[in-house]
Each structure stands twice: as structure tokens, then as C-alpha cells.
Amino acid sequence: MQKPSDELLVAYLDGELGEAELAGVDAYLERDEAVRERVRALTLSGSLLSEAFDELLDEPVPERLLAAATGVKALPAAATILAFRPKTGIGSSRWWIGMAAAASLFGVVFGGSIGYFTATEPFLHGKEADGQVKQSQMAPLDATAVNNSWLDNVAGYHNLFAAPPAGGSDSTVFDIPANGDDANQKISQHIPGDLKIPDLKPWGLEFKGLRQLVIEGRPAAQLYYTTDNKALGPITVVIATSKRTDVAPTYDQRQNINLLYWRHMGRAYAIVGQADKGYMWGLANDIAWQLNAI
Amino acid sequence: MTDAFSERLVASLPRLRRFARGLTGAVAQADDLVQSACERALTRQHQFQEGTRFDSWMFRIIQTIWIDQIRSRDVRKEETEVEDDRFGSDEPVRRVEARLALEEVRRAAARLPADQRAALMLVTVEGFSYKEAAEIAQVPVGTIMSRLARARVALTALLESGSGLRGSVSDAKAQR
Numbered sequence: 001m002q003k004p005s006d007e008l009l010v011a012y013l014d015g016e017l018g019e020a021e022l023a024g025v026d027a028y029l030e031r032d033e034a035v036r037e038r039v040r041a042l043t044l045s046g047s048l049l050s051e052a053f054d055e056l057l058d059e060p061v062p063e064r065l066l067a068a069a070t071g072v073k074a075l076p077a078a079a080t081i082l083a084f085r086p087k088t089g090i091g092s093s094r095w096w097i098g099m100a101a102a103a104s105l106f107g108v109v110f111g112g113s114i115g116y117f118t119a120t121e122p123f124l125h126g127k128e129a130d131g132q133v134k135q136s137q138m139a140p141l142d143a144t145a146v147n148n149s150w151l152d153n154v155a156g157y158h159n160l161f162a163a164p165p166a167g168g169s170d171s172t173v174f175d176i177p178a179n180g181d182d183a184n185q186k187i188s189q190h191i192p193g194d195l196k197i198p199d200l201k202p203w204g205l206e207f208k209g210l211r212q213l214v215i216e217g218r219p220a221a222q223l224y225y226t227t228d229n230k231a232l233g234p235i236t237v238v239i240a241t242s243k244r245t246d247v248a249p250t251y252d253q254r255q256n257i258n259l260l261y262w263r264h265m266g267r268a269y270a271i272v273g274q275a276d277k278g279y280m281w282g283l284a285n286d287i288a289w290q291l292n293a294i
Numbered sequence: 295m296t297d298a299f300s301e302r303l304v305a306s307l308p309r310l311r312r313f314a315r316g317l318t319g320a321v322a323q324a325d326d327l328v329q330s331a332c333e334r335a336l337t338r339q340h341q342f343q344e345g346t347r348f349d350s351w352m353f354r355i356i357q358t359i360w361i362d363q364i365r366s367r368d369v370r371k372e373e374t375e376v377e378d379d380r381f382g383s384d385e386p387v388r389r390v391e392a393r394l395a396l397e398e399v400r401r402a403a404a405r406l407p408a409d410q411r412a413a414l415m416l417v418t419v420e421g422f423s424y425k426e427a428a429e430i431a432q433v434p435v436g437t438i439m440s441r442l443a444r445a446r447v448a449l450t451a452l453l454e455s456g457s458g459l460r461g462s463v464s465d466a467k468a469q470r
Contacts, residue, residue: 007443014417016424016439045450046418052399053419056315057308062325065311068332069303152322159326160333255322 004028009039013046064156067214150240150268151261153215155254157222158236158272161211174209174224183210187221191241193267198237198287200225203279205235215240220268235273237287242268249284249294251277260284264293299339302348303332309420310352316415317360319404327363331356353420354430357412364408402452410445413438418446 004012004025011017012025029036176186184196190212197207205225213220220240227233242263249262260280261270269291271283288294310331314324334355335342342351403411409431416427417438424442428435 005443006447007440010443010446011424011439014424014442041450041454042446045446045453048396048399048453049403049414049418049449052396052403053312053316053415055396056312059308059311061307061311065307065325065328065332066304068329068336069307070300071336156326156329160329 064153154238154270155257162234175212177209178207191219198290232275238270240268313415330359406445410441413441414445417442
């Protein structure tokens with residue numbers, strides 16, 4: 001037998017050789033120290049690789065992956081359907097558009113509060129019939145998801161929608177497609193309170209539909225807006241219930257995704273997309289005005 | 295969606311994340327990949343054949359999505375991020391050093407070509423046979439064999455030229 005190739009040695013270590021080849025390599029190893037040393041090095045690198053990746057199994061599983069795996073989207077409707085706040089003074093809301101630059105300064109001032117916002121809560125699977133999440137129904141894996149951030153989840157959900165699915169467009173399925181009043185009614189059922197779908201047409205954004213989510217154990221809605229201008233859209237707007245204290249609008253990034261988020265009066269808001277900061281700030285101001293969320 | 299299917303998916307998440315991490319070399323990219331794979335699996339669960347290996351089916355979905363992403367988005371190795379430092383200041387120094395050594399191994403693996411990384415993860419880390427790995431990667435067994443050999447040789451060279459294979463081994467063993 002000729003000196004075994006690296007390919008043969010690796011297959012030898014992986015137990016993939018037939019009896020004849022196995023015997024040949026064994027015989028060669030007995031008489032060639034250099035080959036033995038080669039096998040030792042290959043064995044060690046393989047062992048190290050296994051160990052290096054095995055320790056990743058102990059890492060907490062992000063909440064958004066648990067949600068994606070379980071298909072957790074919708075909570076049962078709340079018992080009470082709340083009335084919509086009449087839309088007043090819509091024209092006056094647009095003056096915010098010109099205030100993007102000033103708003104950016106606002107963001108600089110309050111930009112340091114991110115860590116405050118990204119504190120986490122346990123992810124909860126279980127839901128009682130009345131739509132309340134039940135702590136005692138936490139799945140075994142929930143404890144491992146405690147340390148994952150709200151913003152990571154929000155950015156992850158955006159990517160899920162915005163990135164073209166490799167196998168087609170079938171992942172862009174809305175719980176509630178854009179069809180006027182029904183969407184407004186449904187979002188108010190899902191997230192109790194006076195709520196409506198923000199109208200972002202003046203920004204060139206068309207509402208396509210929403211998904212009902214549970215983020216950190218609380219009901220949330222992801223609103224999906226598209227535009228022909230690929231520099232601006234798509235944009236997702238996340239509205240969630242929150243028990244945390246209010247936070248002023250703050251800018252953050254996840255990879256190439258821009259996020260503007262804030263909390264106001266028991267709700268958390270986030271605007272997510274790849275548009276520039278000025279545009280995002282303008283959107284934030286308009287949405288905050290429309291939803292009385294600032 | 296059936297509960298049993300969802301339960302299997304949830305149970306496989308740690309392994310799916312590990313495989314995706316090996317492919318992408320980055321935490322966030324890996325989780326995005328797994329998330330996309332879960333979505334796809336749920337929408338196509340009718341295509342899964344009972345009696346076949348669920349993990350193989352999921353790895354194949356991840357592998358397919360990853361290849362598509364490489365082709366469509368020109369995902370580059372330069373995007374690889376440094377993993378979060380998860381070590382507390384009160385941990386023994388030796389343990390920290392050992393873990394950093396393992397991180398070096400992961401970084402070395404991330405420097406390999408994508409097809410070699412996939413072969414390495416499927417066989418050396420996930421324990422699939424060459425035949426199973428070939429089915430998941432949808433390439434001939436011989437291709438898996440050659441990719442794997444090149445990967446193992448390159449990884450060994452990277453570790454020997456970097457912090458040192460021997461040093462890494464002793465560091466890693468120190469924490470056992």
C-alpha cells in the first residue's frame with residue numbers, strides 16, 4: 001500500500017473505510033511514525049472542533065426561535081372590543097416630517113438608554129383561555145431564553161419578513177391582511193387599548209398586513225409596510241404591551257437594520273428597517289402623534 | 295401545525311443553532327438562518343416523511359437556505375462577529391482561557407470555505423455518516439469525503455499556526 005493520503009486518513013478516523021483499506025492503513029501506521037503523527041494531529045483537531053461546538057448546545061435559545069419553532073403568533077381575542085380614537089387633525093401631523101433633523105438631536109440626547117430598554121423577561125408559551133399568559137405553563141426551554149433582548153427579537157422578526165425567503169414568498173403570511181377597519185379592530189383586540197393602524201401613506205409606505213406575536217410573554221403586533229423605493233422599505237412597526245417605565249425614542253442597530261424604539265404608557269414601540277435615520281425619526285414622530293404615544 | 299411536529303422542532307433547536315453557527319460563523323446570522331428554517335419547516339411539514347430522520351430533514355433545510363443566501367446576498371466571512379464575552383469575572387482564569395481556546399477553534403473553522411465548513415459540521419460535529427452528510431448536502435459521497443479531508447487538513451494547519459494546536463488541546467483539557 002502506498003502512503004495513505006489525507007483523505008484516506010480522515011476517512012479512517014471517521015470509521016468510513018472498508019476492511020481492506022482499514023487493514024492497509026493500520027499496517028502503514030505501525031511502521032511510519034510520520035503518518036502516526038499526522039493521524040494524531042488530525043484526531044486532535046477533530047476533537048477540539050467537536051468540543052468547541054458542543055459547548056454551544058448549552059447556550060440559551062433565543063425567544064424568537066422558540067416562537068418560530070412553535071408557530072406562536074396569535075393570542076385569543078380579548079373579551080372587549082375597544083372603540084377607535086377618532087382621527088383628528090391629520091393634516092397637522094405632517095409637520096413632523098420636516099422635523100426629522102431636530103428629532104435626530106433628540107435621539108442623541110436619549111441614546112444612552114438602550115440597556116434600560118433591552119432588559120428581558122421570560123418567554124412564555126402557555127396561554128389561558130382569556131388570553132392572559134400563564135406563568136405556570138412555561139415550557140422547559142423557557143428558562144434558557146431569559147437573557148435574550150427585546151430588540152434582538154424585533155430585528156429578527158423584521159428580517160423574517162423583509163428578507164426574501166430562499167424558497168419563495170410563502171413566509172409572508174399575515175394573521176390579518178390589510179383590509180381597513182378589520183385590521184384596526186383586530187389590533188385593538190390583540191393589544192388592549194385605543195389603537196389603530198398608523199397611516200404612513202404620506203411617507204410612501206403602504207400597510208400590507210400584521211402578524212400577532214408574543215414577545216417576551218406579552219402580546220405584540222408587527223405591522224408590515226412596503227414601498228416601491230427599496231432605499232426606504234420595507235418597514236415593520238412593532239407595537240407591544242409593556243410594564244416597563246417610559247423611555248424616550250432611541251436609535252439602535254442590529255447588523256444592517258435600523259431600529260427606533262420607545263415606550264409610553266404601557267406600550268413599547270419600535271420602527272424597524274433599512275431606511276436612513278432621518279426618515280426613521282420622521283416616521284417615529286408621525287406614528288407617535290397618530291397613536292398618542294409620546 | 296401538529297404539536298408533535300412543533301415539539302420535535304423545539305427540541306432540535308440547540309443542534310440547529312450549532313450547525314448554523316458552524317456554517318455562518320456568527321451568532322445573529324446563525325439565528326436568522328434557524329428562524330428562516332423553522333418558518334419553512336412549519337409551512338412544509340407535510341413534505342416531511344414519517345420514519346425518516348427529522349434532524350437530517352432540518353439540516354437539509356438549513357443547508358439549502360444558507361446556500362441560497364450565499365448566492366443571493368454574497369454573505370462574506372468578514373461579517374463574522376466576535377461572540378459575546380459570557381465569562382464572569384469570578385470564573386477561574388484557567389477555565390476562561392480554555393473557553394477562549396475553544397473560541398479560537400470556532401474562529402479557525404469559520405475561516406474555511408463554506409462547503410468545507412458544512413462537511414465538517416455535518417460529519418465531525420453532528421456525527422452524520424458520509425452517506426447521510428452527502429444526502430443532506432445533496433452532493434456525491436466522494437465530494438463530502440474530499441471536502442472533509444481538505445477541511446480537516448486546513449483546520450489542523452490553522453490551529454497549528456495560530457495559538458498552537460498543542461496549547462489549545464492542553465487548555466481545553468484543563469477545564470475537564
